[in-house]
Amino acid sequence: PFDVLVVGGGPAGASAAIYAARKGIRTGIVAERFGGQVSDTVGIENFISVKYTEGPKLVAHLEEHVKEYDVDVMKAQKAVALRKTDAGLTEVELANGAVLASKSVILATGARWREMNVPGEQEYKAKGVCFCPHCDGPLFKGKKVAVIGGGNSGIEAAIDLAGIVEHVTVLEFSDTLRADVVLVKKAESLQNVNIIKMAMTTEVLGDGERVVGIKYKDRRTDETHVIELAGIFVQIGLVPNSEFLRDTLALTDRGEIVIDAHGATSMPGVFAAGDVTNTPYKQIIISMGSGATAALGAFDYLIRR
Ligand code: FAD
Numbered sequence: 525p526f527d528v529l530v531v532g533g534g535p536a537g538a539s540a541a542i543y544a545a546r547k548g549i550r551t552g553i554v555a556e557r558f559g560g561q562v563s564d565t566v567g568i569e570n571f572i573s574v575k576y577t578e579g580p581k582l583v584a585h586l587e588e589h590v591k592e593y594d595v596d597v598m599k600a601q602k603a604v605a606l607r608k609t610d611a612g613l614t615e616v617e618l619a620n621g622a623v624l625a626s627k628s629v630i631l632a633t634g635a636r637w638r639e640m641n642v643p644g645e646q647e648y649k650a651k652g653v654c655f656c657p658h659c660d661g662p663l664f665k666g667k668k669v670a671v672i673g674g675g676n677s678g679i680e681a682a683i684d685l686a687g688i689v690e691h692v693t694v695l696e697f698s699d700t701l702r703a704d705v706v707l708v709k710k711a712e713s714l715q716n717v718n719i720i721k722m723a724m725t726t727e728v729l730g731d732g733e734r735v736v737g738i739k740y741k742d743r744r745t746d747e748t749h750v751i752e753l754a755g756i757f758v759q760i761g762l763v764p765n766s767e768f769l770r771d772t773l774a775l776t777d778r779g780e781i782v783i784d785a786h787g788a789t790s791m792p793g794v795f796a797a798g799d800v801t802n803t804p805y806k807q808i809i810i811s812m813g814s815g816a817t818a819a820l821g822a823f824d825y826l827i828r829r
Pocket of ligand 1: 534537555
């Protein structure tokens with residue numbers, strides 16, 4: 525068996541694998557897509573000590589760093605189950621049927637954007653339906669867009685986009701905006717931002733090639749409205765990639781893995797790090813730190829066994 529088996533190859537998983545391997549213990553890393561969300565990121569300006577880098581470049585550096593050590597890297601492999609054996613090992617079952625056993629496991633499966641689940645969304649992904657204002661905002665220069673969601677990320681996106689695009693409509697499902705007051709005030713002060721509450725998005729409209737509008741229902745009057753626009757930024761939250769852990773570990777009601785200060789989960793010998801956990805902030809530098817914490821936590825666990 526492995527001493528430490530890391531599930532996930534984003535910044536948290538890469539960091540955990542390096543920290544574990546540096547202890548000279550048998551380390552493996554299983555990743556569906558090495559690099560994780562960083563692979564989808566364009567400019568990165570807040571990875572401290574590196575003034576500017578780009579997602580694919582950082583992913584290449586992560587992989588290069590992992591390969592400096594004796595780490596068994598298993599790419600394009602998806603974990604589908606986790607369980608304890610009678611011997612006290614933890615088994616990770618992969619989608620291809622293989623089962624990997626390890627004395628300790630670090631879960632670093634990250635998160636993904638929550639989708640609206642309305643007709644047209646899948647069809648027009650990357651054809652007007654976007655999830656990252658920092659990445660795709662400039663594509664809509666001088667055009668009209670909508671932001672779905674009035675939480676911090678939605679309002680931040682609206683403020684950010686207002687400086688680039690012609691007009692931003694924010695559609696919020698409830699009757700209140702969950703974003704911080706300072707952000708709401710800022711957004712409301714902008715001439716080209718319009719915020720509509722009690723609005724339920726019902727359809728993404730397209731011409732076969734690209735998005736041309738959005739349909740929403742006014743939840744107060746039940747009337748349906750159409751806004752003509754070129755882009756839709758969906759900002760309704762991050763979903764942790766923890767479905768396969770349901771009923772196995774303690775998760776928050778949002779599905780985030782609950783960890784303690786050592787990165788330990790509710791299952792002995794199983795640690796977690798990064799965006800899949802209940803850490804309040806989801807960032808590259810934070811994921812890397814928590815990956816290091818989880819690896820040191822796992823090492824502490826192993827030497828006490
Ligand atoms: P992820 O990066 O999500 O990696 C998860 C890993 O687990 C992947 O390898 C994935 O394939 C794998 N995985 C998932 N499920 C399974 C499974 N069942 N079995 C096996 N493997 C699995 N942060 C910043 O600090 N600065 C930025 O500028 C920035 N910009 C961003 C831009 C975009 C578009 C996005 C999407 C995010 C951005 N972030 C940024 C956030 C940052 O990317 C994340 O906080 C960080 O990547 C989280 O790292 P992670 O390792 O926890 O998870």
